[in-house]
Amino acid sequence: MVDSPEIHRALTWAMIALAIVTFIAVSRITAPYGRHEQANWGPRMPAKLGWIVMESPAVLLFAWIYFQGEHRFELVPLVLLGMWQFHYVQRTFVYPFRMRSEGKTMPVLVCALAFGFQLLNVYVNARWISAFGSYDASWLSDPRLWIGAALFLGGWLINVKADAILIALRKPGEQGYKIPRGWLYEYISCPNYLGEMLEWAGWAVATWSLPGLAFAMFTIANIGPRALVNHRWYRQTFPDYPEQRKAVIPYVL
Ligand SMILES: NC(=O)c1ccc[n+]([C@@H]2O[C@H](COP(=O)([O-])OP(=O)(O)OC[C@H]3O[C@@H](n4cnc5c(N)ncnc54)[C@H](OP(=O)(O)O)[C@@H]3O)[C@@H](O)[C@H]2O)c1
Helix, strand or coil, X not given: CCCCHHHHHHHHHHHHHHHHHHHHHHHHCCCCCHHHCCCCCCCEEEHHHHHHHHHHHHHHHHHHHHCCCCCCCCHHHHHHHHHHHHHHHHHHHCHHHHCCCCCCEEEHHHHXXXXXXXXXXXXXXXXXXXXXXCCXXXXXXXXXXHHHHHHHHHHHHHHXXXXXXXXXXXXXXXXCCCCCCCHHHHXXXXXXXXXXXXXXXXXXXXXXCHHHHHHHHHHHHHHHHHHHHHHHHHHHXXXXXXXXXXXXXXXXX
């Protein structure tokens, strides 16, 4: 690829700057999809298709960029590739087909912005693990890899189970919203977002890298404020919403 460590570092810092800008933006304007959809955001597309399109670079482009790197056949980069794809194959090619969002749409703009972000995110992270980063076999006995991987896997399990509970609230063909109950939902409104944030914090620890930190920061900046907005929305929408439930961190926030 025609790039350099300097270009890569500059784009990684750009992603950190984008995380800060995103935090400010989504704290003021809630992304208009799902329960917060609005009519005045331009042309629309089917929600399922939107999810597949906007997340697809994270599977396809990531694999392509990864296999351009000189470390592509080394064990630790392959483990990291496996972690990344474990999450994104589910998110891109399984989750959209499980959603009960028949007839729902999202603004093309939301899809385009997420797609554009993934191009940057994928370049920064894929290029790091197989080219500009350096993970020799000794990383396999470093606790940071295993603590990060455990956090990642734990977050993934929470995320997938939490999404599955939400999806199961609707019977096929239904479109409305209900109060989720049981398991982590007794403590927080958005365990799927908590799981997602743990996953990418785990990725940051396992890769012990600025690109990993950049994506963890972006995820927290993007869905942290949305968790607070979703929580407020539940309280306003359902008068009998459980009082003690927090937004995203049990007993705290
Ligand atoms: N890394 C990141 O920056 C990032 C950003 C955004 C999302 N994500 C991940 O992508 C996944 C989906 O995100 P999301 O924002 O769409 O999550 P969400 O608002 O919690 O919705 C998840 C699914 O459950 C349905 N649903 C939610 N609450 C419901 C309720 N009370 N009753 C019935 N159905 C309900 C939604 O339907 P509707 O679509 O019809 O509302 C949607 O199909 C999550 O796992 C999230 O962590 C990651």
